[in-house]
Each structure stands twice: as structure tokens, then as C-alpha cells.
Amino acid sequence: MARITLDKVAHSYIANPQDETDYALRLIDNIWDDGGAYALLGPSGCGKTTLLNIISGLLAPSDGRVLFDGKDVTNLPPEKRNIAQVFQFPVLYDTMTVFDNLAFPLKNRGFSKEDAKKRVLEVADILDLTDSLYKKAAGLSADAKQKISLGRGLVRRDVAAILFDEPLTVIDPHLKWQLRCKLKEVHEQLKLTLLYVTHDQVEALTFADKVIVMYEGAIVQIGTPQELFENPSHKFVGYFIGSPGMNFLPCKIDGNRAFINGSSIQIDDRTAKLGENIKDNLEIGIRPLYLEVHAEQVENSIPVAVKSIEDQGSYKIATVRLSGNLLRARLHEKSVIPSEQAWVRFPEDWIRLFHNDKLLTLQSND
Amino acid sequence: MDKWKDNKAWFLVIPVFILVAFSAIIPLMTVVNYSVQDIFGPDNRLFVGTEWFKEVLSDTRLHDALGRQLLFSGLVLLIEMPLGILIALMMPKKGWASSLSLVLIALPLLIPWNVIGTIWIIFTRPDIGLLGAAINGMGVAFDHTNSAGQAWITLMLMEVWHWTPLVALLAFAGLRSIPEAYFQAAKIDGASTWATFWYIQLPKMRGVLTIALLLRFMDSFLIYAEPFVLTGGGPGNSTTFLSIYLVKIAVGQFDLGPAAAFSLIYNLIVLLFCFSLYQVLLNVGKGEKTS
Structure with a gap:
């Protein structure tokens, strides 16, 4: 050994x-x-x-x-x-x-x-x-x-x-x-x-x-x-890693909001601080497991067009379009999603920021 | 489902039947036909039953020829198989050197049989042949037309030179098809070169070596052109193998009946030997060990 x-x-x-x-x-x-x-x-x-x-x-x-x-x-x-x-x-x-x-x-x-x-x-x-x-x-x-x-x-x-x-x-x-x-x-x-x-x-x-x-x-x-x-x-x-893989969206950070081609989502202070001085090649990453899809508008949600929903047996994979970007979400098998429009919410804890393909962390930013 | 009453699909088999009939069954039946008749002339024949078979089977010269044939094939296989494997093991595995050695080794296989005999006649002539003259020059009297032993040595040398490449090529193909992981595993397990050969290379070559052995057995057992050209079956009867003796009866003495009976027996011997060899090789190392 x-x-x-x-x-x-x-x-x-x-x-x-x-x-x-x-x-x-x-x-x-x-x-x-x-x-x-x-x-x-x-x-x-x-x-x-x-x-x-x-x-x-x-x-x-x-x-x-x-x-x-x-x-x-x-x-x-x-x-x-x-x-x-x-x-x-x-x-x-x-x-x-x-x-x-x-x-x-x-x-x-x-x-x-x-x-x-x-x-x-x-x-x-x-x-x-x-x-x-x-x-x-x-x-x-x-x-x-x-x-x-x-x-x-x-x-x-x-x-x-x-x-x-x-x-x-x-x-x-x-x-x-x-x-x-x-x-x-x-x-x-x-x-x-x-x-x-x-x-x-x-x-x-x-x-x-x-x-x-x-x-x-x-x-x-x-x-x-x-x-x-x-x-x-x-x-x-x-x-x-993960099935399907992580979603990535090009974005710009301004204060506590991340702008994705016109839409914007709420981010927490930590994420805001990580991305505040970076101008380009910045992307938001979120696991399909954590991306929420709702049939009706909820707090901090943004509207998306539903492209497809695949039933995988024990769970469903929803593919939605947000300002030209395709996002995948892994949903509970019993969840009901309208076939045309839905609302997605990005839980602040699970938002990750990537700059030049690399994860931004508090240490790497120092 | 109901069975078709007049199944026309059977007609599709006819071409094959005709082909096999003309290529194998009819010629074979002709031989069978000759073997049970005494033919005096085109319209003059006599049914003799198994008489020719009895005659041929009790022919001592045929027994001698069979003995010589078995000895020859056995010796040739004993030399060619290990030698071919050894050559295959030593051949470069990749790159231009590998291609070059393949071509060089395959060269003897491309020469027609009777030309081989002619080459070796000249090569071993005691007066002008490179080999013959060289041996005589070293003080050893060498003339394969005079000495039975030297005729055998020359024939065996020629046969080994001619056909070992076939064994080597087949063995080489077998070796190349062994996945690299086996050699890596053997290295990790600390196996010696000999153990690697004995436990990996040889078992993995079994298939191609079986084919090589059968091909070489059949070919050497049916050898004709080389001894015919080189020694003509002599000196004396020392290199009169089965097929040479057969041709002597059939063409030399025009005894078609005994020759036909002989052919059939010859054929059966080859089949019998091939079948037994194949069975033995198929079952080598396959028995379940229980202890």
C-alpha cells in the first residue's frame, strides 16, 4: 500500500x-x-x-x-x-x-x-x-x-x-x-x-x-x-457531471442583479461581489436539479418559453428557452408544466459564476 | 402454417448440386468405377469387386512408401512447426522492418513446386551447386543422387525452406491478434518470457497453428513435384513417397484399377489423419480439471 x-x-x-x-x-x-x-x-x-x-x-x-x-x-x-x-x-x-x-x-x-x-x-x-x-x-x-x-x-x-x-x-x-x-x-x-x-x-x-x-x-x-x-x-x-449537465448563461452583473440578454435575475451579495468587476466572458451556471420551473409566476421568477418536456420515469426534464438560451431543469415526476409558457426561478444559493470557463470563488477572486 | 405442396425453392439448390457433382462426385465416382473393374481396352472390361483393394493393401512396396511418407511428414512437421513459431516470435512487430521481413519470408511460397525442385537440383549439385560444392569443398562427400540419407536431407531441407514461411506467417498473424493487455498483465504478474509464451502466446495461437499443422500435414503427405524433380524417387526407392508410387502404377504401368483403389485408400488415410489431428488439437487443454 x-x-x-x-x-x-x-x-x-x-x-x-x-x-x-x-x-x-x-x-x-x-x-x-x-x-x-x-x-x-x-x-x-x-x-x-x-x-x-x-x-x-x-x-x-x-x-x-x-x-x-x-x-x-x-x-x-x-x-x-x-x-x-x-x-x-x-x-x-x-x-x-x-x-x-x-x-x-x-x-x-x-x-x-x-x-x-x-x-x-x-x-x-x-x-x-x-x-x-x-x-x-x-x-x-x-x-x-x-x-x-x-x-x-x-x-x-x-x-x-x-x-x-x-x-x-x-x-x-x-x-x-x-x-x-x-x-x-x-x-x-x-x-x-x-x-x-x-x-x-x-x-x-x-x-x-x-x-x-x-x-x-x-x-x-x-x-x-x-x-x-x-x-x-x-x-x-x-x-x-450530472445528467443533464449544468446550464450556462452569459451574463453581466450590476448590483444585485444579473442581466441575461435583457432578462434579469436576483442574485445574493456573495455572488454579486464575485462578479462585480468582471466585464466579459462571465457566465451563470446552475444545475438542472436546482432550477425551479413553475406553472405560475412566483417571487423572483422570470417567464420562459417551454420547448419540451421529457418524462424519464422517476423524473422529468424540461427544456425551456430564456432570451435565446436553452435551459434544462430536472423536475419531480408529478410536477405539471404548461406546454407553452412557464416561470423559472434561480435559487440564489445555487447560482455559480464562471469567468473564462473557471468557477469564481471567494479565494480565486482575492 | 401449412406446408407448401410443391416447393419450388428446391430448384434454387440445383446449381450447387450440378457444380458439386462435376467438381467432386463424378470424378470420385469415376475413380470408384475404375477401382472395381479390370480394364483391358475401351470396350473390354471385367468387374473384379474388391480384388484391387486386396492387392494394393497387401503390396509391400506400398507399405514401404506409406512408412516413408509418414516418417517424412512427421519429421517435416516436427521441424517446421517450432521453427515457424520461433521465426514469428523473432519477427519485428511493426514499422517498415515488419513489412520487409514479411515479404522476404513469403518469397519461397511464391515459387512453383517444380521450379523449387529445379532450383535445389542446381543448388546442391556437387560440381557447380553453391551448397553441394561448398559441402564437398569442406571435405564431406555430398551427392544426393547417390546416398539415400543425403537425398532425404536435401528433400527435407528443401521442404523446410519452402514451407516454414507458411507456418511463420500464420503464427505471426496469430501473435499479432493477441491484445496488448495480455502482455501488460503478464508483465505485472511478473511472468518470465517463457511463461508468457507458454501461457499466453501459445494458447492464443492454437487456432492458427491447428490450421498450419493440418495444411502442412496434407501438403507434405501429398508431396509429389519436388521429389519427382529432385530425385525421381531415388536413389533406389528411398524417396518414393505415396504419390510418386501412385503415379508409377497409374502412368508408368497403366494399371488403372490398382491405381484407382490406391487413390481411394490414399484419400481415406489423409482424411483419417486430418480428422484425428483436428480432434486432438480441438480438445488439447480443454478438459475440466477436478481435484
Whole structure:
């Protein structure tokens, strides 16, 4: 188990990178705590797998150092790093039994047969694989195969961290949940450092204590699921997390009112102070969950044209037009909205201001 | 639903029937026809039943030819399969070097069989051949037209040179199709190069290697042009393989009846061996282990 430090790590797949766009991974400087469950979340091609491979040692970074517990491992090959990795598709030794698969990393490291057996039985017990231990691994279902891949990491007691590269991609939806719970359980039981790469926000938010959101080769925010949801530090995080993503409206602040193309809404003192001196590239952001839509005019509400209402089963998504901007609101399934005109209200607590795509906070304004 | 009384869809199958009839069934039945008759002339024939089969099966020269054939195929497979896999493992995996080595390795496959024989005749001639003269120059008497052992060595060398590329190409294709994650996992698990080969590469190549083995078995078992050109079946009968012996009977002695019976038996042997090989390979490592 280990604390992972990324010291000014950057990587380019091009031999002589000229500018920032040549880098698959731009400068990353970070420390991940021992025993934490981290999720690397981002769209395809954002560099998350590159980062994972740098940590596991399958890839040497172009610049910077990787440290495990303060020890420089940048130039160590994967087998010397005590890292385990679970891949997108189950990677198994087809000709071996489940038992032999699990014992393989121990066998390669010269463990005695008895020690290996003892450890394999322990791990099989944790992963509920005891019943199929002596079956051929090739014949099992995808979720059992992924458990074996995970097990090959767990059998090594000295394992520093377990890395997951979108491990649930090939698992049936109803089993995904089970396997994810198993992962959490394993994490709580063994207190391992887990790093989980995914582009699925639900997976990331349910699995991890801390989510690392990546975009175009850079980390845009690290935070708890709640922080990412309530205070996305970058517009990208706002879009990417939440379903549907955050609403953004270009605006200008004047006193305690924000003007959006002619309409204006009431804002609180804190928000007013944040935006008072900024002239351009200022936007209001609000989560669809917090945007209220009313059938009749209420205090501080402004009229909007209703464009569509989608019934999602347990909730409804209303799309409304406010002075040329489309807004989405997530509503209770029982709420009744007129099909043409409605009134929206922006609760002052949930209004966020973004300048040049970045969240304005009291600290950042200092 | 009611069944159609006169289902015209059956007519759609007719072209295939005709094609298969002309390409396989009719020629095969002709052979069967010959194999049960003694033919003296165009209008003079006699039904002899299984007589030719009995004669052929008790022909000691045929037994010898079959033994030689099995030994030859077995040796050739034992050399070509591991060698082909080894070459595939050593080939560059990407870039221009990979393309170049693919082309170079494939070259022997593009040469017609009888030309191969001619090339090797010249190549191994003791007086002017590059190889033959070189070996003789080193003080070893080498002449494949005189020594049965040297004729075998020459034939095997030629066969290995000609066909190992096929095994190598198939094995290479099999290797390239293994997802990178397997090698990454093996690295992380601390597997040695040998363990990676034995537990990942070899099992993943099983499909293509089965095809390679069957192709190589059939081809080497049916070998004709190369020994015909290089040694003519000699010296003595030392390189008279099944097909060479068959042609001697059919063309040399014009014994169509025994030749036809021989052909059918030959065919059955090939089928039998291929079927058993395939079954064995299909089930290798598939049995459920219980302990």
C-alpha cells in the first residue's frame, strides 16, 4: 500500500513534442493518499489511460517522476512496482484453472506452494470464487473473469495499488452494480489504494472517495462527488457531471442583479461581489436539479418559453428557452408544466459564476 | 402454417448440386468405377469387386512408401512447426522492418513446386551447386543422387525452406491478434518470457497453428513435384513417397484399377489423419480439471 506522488509528470507519444497539443498528458503534479479510492473520470482520449499506464509502469513518462511512498519508481518496470492492474477486457490465462490463475503472480515470485495456496484461498473467499477454484478460467462468465483479474492483484500482500482501466465495460448492466459493490467491499476490507479509470460518471461517483476529472490531458478538478456536483471548478466539470449537465448563461452583473440578454435575475451579495468587476466572458451556471420551473409566476421568477418536456420515469426534464438560451431543469415526476409558457426561478444559493470557463470563488477572486 | 405442396425453392439448390457433382462426385465416382473393374481396352472390361483393394493393401512396396511418407511428414512437421513459431516470435512487430521481413519470408511460397525442385537440383549439385560444392569443398562427400540419407536431407531441407514461411506467417498473424493487455498483465504478474509464451502466446495461437499443422500435414503427405524433380524417387526407392508410387502404377504401368483403389485408400488415410489431428488439437487443454 502506498501514497502515490506524481511529480511534474507529462507525457507525449510524439518524439519531439513542440507545443501543448502534442502532449497526451500535460503537466500533472499530484499526491494520492495511501488507502484512498480514486476515480479518474473523463471522456475518451483525455489521457486517463495514459496516466494509469504511467503509474503502473507500462509507460515511461516523457517528463517528471512517479514516487510510491517517496521512493522514485519512474524507471522501474511494472513487475518491480508492486502494482496490480485490471483491464477493460478480462485478461486471463485461458489454459489454467481459476486457482492457477490466482496463484500465477505468486508462483512467478517464487512463493512456496503452501504459502501460495493459503493466500489464494483467502482471496478466493473474499471474491466469492471458492466454488469455481478448480474450473478452467476460460469457461466462466465475464464478471467472474474480472474478479479473477482483480484477484491476481489481491493475492500479492505487498501490492502498492490496484489500478482499474474501465473494468466494467463488458459486464452486463445488472451485474455491474454487484461487482462495484464487491470492489467497495474489498476496498473497505483491505484498505488498498485503488485507482479507477472510467468515463462513466455514475461508476466514478459511486466508487470513489475522490474523483479526479480529466480533460484534454490535464486534471481539471479533484474532489468528492458532492464538491464536483455543487462547485464544479471548470465549465467542463459542470457539463460532464450530472445528467443533464449544468446550464450556462452569459451574463453581466450590476448590483444585485444579473442581466441575461435583457432578462434579469436576483442574485445574493456573495455572488454579486464575485462578479462585480468582471466585464466579459462571465457566465451563470446552475444545475438542472436546482432550477425551479413553475406553472405560475412566483417571487423572483422570470417567464420562459417551454420547448419540451421529457418524462424519464422517476423524473422529468424540461427544456425551456430564456432570451435565446436553452435551459434544462430536472423536475419531480408529478410536477405539471404548461406546454407553452412557464416561470423559472434561480435559487440564489445555487447560482455559480464562471469567468473564462473557471468557477469564481471567494479565494480565486482575492 | 401449412406446408407448401410443391416447393419450388428446391430448384434454387440445383446449381450447387450440378457444380458439386462435376467438381467432386463424378470424378470420385469415376475413380470408384475404375477401382472395381479390370480394364483391358475401351470396350473390354471385367468387374473384379474388391480384388484391387486386396492387392494394393497387401503390396509391400506400398507399405514401404506409406512408412516413408509418414516418417517424412512427421519429421517435416516436427521441424517446421517450432521453427515457424520461433521465426514469428523473432519477427519485428511493426514499422517498415515488419513489412520487409514479411515479404522476404513469403518469397519461397511464391515459387512453383517444380521450379523449387529445379532450383535445389542446381543448388546442391556437387560440381557447380553453391551448397553441394561448398559441402564437398569442406571435405564431406555430398551427392544426393547417390546416398539415400543425403537425398532425404536435401528433400527435407528443401521442404523446410519452402514451407516454414507458411507456418511463420500464420503464427505471426496469430501473435499479432493477441491484445496488448495480455502482455501488460503478464508483465505485472511478473511472468518470465517463457511463461508468457507458454501461457499466453501459445494458447492464443492454437487456432492458427491447428490450421498450419493440418495444411502442412496434407501438403507434405501429398508431396509429389519436388521429389519427382529432385530425385525421381531415388536413389533406389528411398524417396518414393505415396504419390510418386501412385503415379508409377497409374502412368508408368497403366494399371488403372490398382491405381484407382490406391487413390481411394490414399484419400481415406489423409482424411483419417486430418480428422484425428483436428480432434486432438480441438480438445488439447480443454478438459475440466477436478481435484
